[in-house]
Amino acid sequence: MPRMHFLATSAALAVATILCALAALHVLSARAASTQAPAPKAAPEVLARGEYLARAGDCIACHSTPTGKTFGGGLAMGTPFGTLFTPNISSSNEFGIGRWSADEFYKMLHTGRSRNGMLLYPAMPFTAYTKVTRADSDAIFAFLKSTPAVAQPNRPHDLRFPFNKRSMLLGWRTLFFREGEYRADPAMSVEWNRGAYLVEGLGHCSMCHTAINALGGSSASKAFEGGLIPMQDWYAPSLTSNKEAGLGEWSIQDISDLLQIGVSERGAVFGPMAQVVHDSLQYLSDDDIRSMAVYLKTLPSRSETSVSAPTQEVAEEKNRLFPLGKKIYEAQCAVCHRSDGQGKSPHFPPLANNQAIEMSSAVNPIRMVLNGGYAPGTKKNPTPYGMPPFAQTLSDEEIAAVVTYIRTAWGNHGTPVSAKDANALRPALLY
Structure with missing residues (x-):
């Protein structure tokens, strides 16, 4: 019995010694790891290219709010199925992509799945981003990792049932998503x-x-x-x-x-x-x-339709609204767009023979008369000219009349619009 006790004690001591040695080795390894230099930062040219490509992808527009910090997410995106809230893609470890790897980022762009495999809603344009090359994905990722961390928690989406069930996206992806990087057409330049x-x-x-x-x-x-x-x-x-x-x-x-x-x-x-x-x-x-x-x-020409003669009802509505529309136009619009509709390019675009005015949908010209607006301020046009809103000064009937006038005057082939059309767009926000 004493011999057995001695052997058991010796074995226990041996095991303890081995465990202590392993523990010491783990501590030394951890200390060595903690003193190692952080992963080298991406070269300045890579960061610059990543920023350029992030601009090309317009990442900032969706992943920033007007009053929030850049790439902090939280932008509410209304959809017919409910409201989506864009995620934080700053370098934050807690809320952003700070702990992501370049592989995980590329997989997300390429497959429409988050790093944990979760299916992304297609408001994230992965159906287009799947075409992005690995080199460009890596550059964008390096740039985003270099941005300031934003301590902005991600908001859960507010979608109606059954659209809040991500498993439904499997069917959507089968119908509408084709994975794969862009492949150059050798027949083209x-x-x-x-x-x-x-x-x-x-x-x-x-x-x-x-x-x-x-x-x-x-x-x-x-x-x-x-x-x-x-x-x-x-x-x-x-x-x-x-x-x-x-x-x-x-x-x-x-x-x-x-x-x-x-x-x-x-x-x-x-x-x-x-x-x-x-x-x-x-x-x-x-x-x-x-x-x-x-x-x-070079996009192929499709959806061409011949201009057909207006029906009697359409012609009568145009003739009814045209005189009032012309009166309003001469008083409010001609000073910039000229009486002949030729405009004063480039600041005041022509309305005569303007495809945007003549389209089958009159939504945009109605919106412009109601809301006014400016062309964007850009580096090559920092102080753009704008158009005043008329929502507060013109009635629905007057809006319909002046839009009908510009859509049918000077040889334009648009169709008249109604006061009901104008009224339906009054609640619409400018953007």
Whole structure:
């Protein structure tokens, strides 16, 4: 028995010694790790490129509030299914992406899944960002990790049942999401491919310029054919139809000016597009803007419809409103846009033969008369001219009359609008 006791005691001491040694080794390793230098920061040129690409992707517009800190999230985004709140993407370890890896960030952009595998709602444009290359993703990630940490907790979404069940997104993704980086078309030029990469990927232009269906998705076959932006009451015109904003008849310079400056000889941007130019496009290089213009100009022409003779009812409504509209126009609008509707480019765009005025949807011209507005202030146009609002001075009938006048005068082929149309848009916010 004493021998057995001795052996047991010896074994216990041996185990204890080994455990102590392992514990000491762990402490030494932890101390060594704590004294190691932090991971090297990205090179300045990588950070600069990441900032540029984040601008191209317009990250700041969604992940910042007007009164909050940059990339702190919290922006409320109204949808037909409820309200989404954008997440914090600052370098905060607690609330942002401070603990994320470059692999996890790329996976999120590429697959539409968060670092824990959670499916993202498609208000995050991962259907476009999936085209972003790994190198560009890494640069954006490095830039975001270099931004100041924002101690802003993330707000939970407020979506109605069953849209608050993320499992439903599996079906949505099957219908509307195709994963994969952009692949250059060898038949096209380097410039064209660069433009396609920016427009289809980081720029996610099709998200607004493609109609959204009842499921919150869009058809690839109808890409860039235009549609009403849900909850915003602005119409994103078709970029494929020369009856709307199709660019086949535009020069590369006019397209470039509109994208980068916000005004061109052909018109000016207002509403959500003005925000895109202000927050994003004005910061892109002349070469990249030109590449986008080259690509956009080659979008295939679709949705063309011939101008048919107005029905008797439409003609009678136009004739009823036209005299009042002309009177209001001459008193309020002609000083800037001229009596012949030719405007004073580039500050006061022409209204005659203006595709934005003649579109089948009259939402945008009604909004402009009601709310007024400015083209965006940009580096190349820091003090833009604006248009005053008339919501407080003109009745619904008068709004309808002057919009009908500009849509049908000077050879324009628009249709009349009603006082009901004007009244429906009065509650709409400017952006």
